[in-house]
Amino acid sequence: MKQKKSKGLITSELFRISRLSMEASELVLPVIRDKNLKYQVEQQQEAYRATAARAAEILRKSGIKPAEQSLFLGRVMRGSIKADTSWNKSTPHIAQIAIHCTDAAMQDLTRTMNRSADDGTESRKLAEEFLKTGQRDVDLLKQYL
Secondary structure (H helix, E strand, O other): OHHHHHHOHHHHHHHHHHHHHHHHHHHHHHHOOOHHHHHHHHHHHHHHHHHHHHHHHHHHHOOOOOOOOOHHHHHHHHHHHHHHHHOOOOHHHHHHHHHHHHHHHHHHHHHHHHHOOOOOOHHHHHHHHHHHHHHHHHHHHHHHO
16 A cells, blocks of 8 residues: 555655646636636636546546545635735736745645656646646736736
C-alpha cells in the first residue's frame, strides 16, 4: 500500500488542488462584474473540473480512493475569499485573487512533482498539462490588472 500511495502522489495532489481551485472559482464567480473576466474564470473552472475527474480516474485505476478535501481547509479558503471580496469587488482585485490562487496551486504541484517518483506516467503528463494551462491562465488574467 505504501508503494501505491507513493506512486499516486502527483495524482492525489492534482486532484486536491483541482478541487480547491474549483471551489475557489465558485466562490468568486458571483462577485465578478466584468463579463470577460467572468468568462475566463468559468473556463478555468471547467478545466479544473476536467482535471479533477481525470485525476480521480487515474487514482481509481491504481486502486487508490481519491481523498476528500479537509473541512477545515475548505472553511479557511471560503472565509478568506469572502473576506477578500467583501471590501473590494473591482475587476483588478478579483483578477489578482485568481492569479494568486492559480500561482499557489502551481507551486504546490511543482513541489509534489519534484518529490515524486511518478516520472513519465500519465499522472506526470496530466500535471504538466495543468502547469502549462495554469501559466496561460495567469498570463490571460494579467490583462485585468
